[in-house]
Amino acid sequence: MKREWLHVYFVMGSVDCNGRDPKDVLQEAINGGITLFQFREKGQGAKVGAEKRDFALELKEICKRHDIPFIVNDDIEMAVEIEADGVHIGQEDDSFTFVRERLTPGMVIGVSCHTVEEAAEAVRVGADYIGVGPMYFTTTKKDIREVKGPEVIRQIRHAGITVPIVGIGGISVENAWAVLESGADGVAVISAISKADSPVAAAESFSRCIEKVQRTNG
Incomplete structure (x- = not known):
């Protein structure tokens, strides 16, 4: 996968938008410069079943119109069904091998890691x-x-x-610089964009932070 996909990685579900229409929030975030979107429909009041799938398809179509890769959190079957660009799994989810066997060739797999050991294992099995x-x-x-x-x-x-x-995890425009300076290719954010007064302005701020780090290290 392209490293630049991770620059401003927006994660969102229907419960993350303070009552706003998630489709509007996603569109604003795209207008502000996000580079990848992860559909994470979890928490109290989250959609399930066919309603979840249909909602995912609506958001995927918005991403498709703007060439933004669309990643699904955890739900492997739905990701394949709706032809997502990839999936993201945690340490407590299905094994990497199990997931890889069920995905369409070419789909991206991201893995959550918390230690050097978990990162090394993710790389060993082939995480993108x-x-x-x-x-x-x-x-x-x-x-x-x-x-x-x-x-x-x-x-x-x-x-x-x-x-x-x-x-x-808890990344804001104010602390994103430290994350990028430590060696990250980008930052993944939920509420810093989804609950912002202006998602487009929030996304623009993260984009500018990425550009500044690139210029400094370039």
Whole structure:
């Protein structure tokens, strides 16, 4: 996969938008410069079954119109059914081998990692990218692991792991710089965009942060 896909990685479901229409929030985020979208329909009040699938298809169509890759969180069967660009799985989800066998060839697989050991194993089995976190405290995920901060990304890079990395967990425009400087290719955010007064402005701010880091390190 292309590393630049991870630059501004927006994660969202219907329960993350403070009552706003998720389709409008996604469109604004795209207008602001997000580079990849993950459909994560979880939490109290989340859609299930056919309603979830139809909702995913609506968001996928918006992404398709703007050439934004569409990733599905955890739901392997639905990802294949709606022809998503890939899936993202956690350490507690189905095994990588199980997932790979069920996906259409060419679909991306991202894996959540929290330690150097988990990152090394993800690379060994063939993950296309890894999501490392939580970078900072977040209330979005109820099953949050211990906050490791950007240092864990630095440790992963020092271990010689070169796979694309996106930092996730409590990331804001104010602390994104530290995550990128530690060796991440991008930042994954939920509420910093989905619950912003202006999702387009929030996405633009993250895009500018990425560009600034690239210029500084270029």
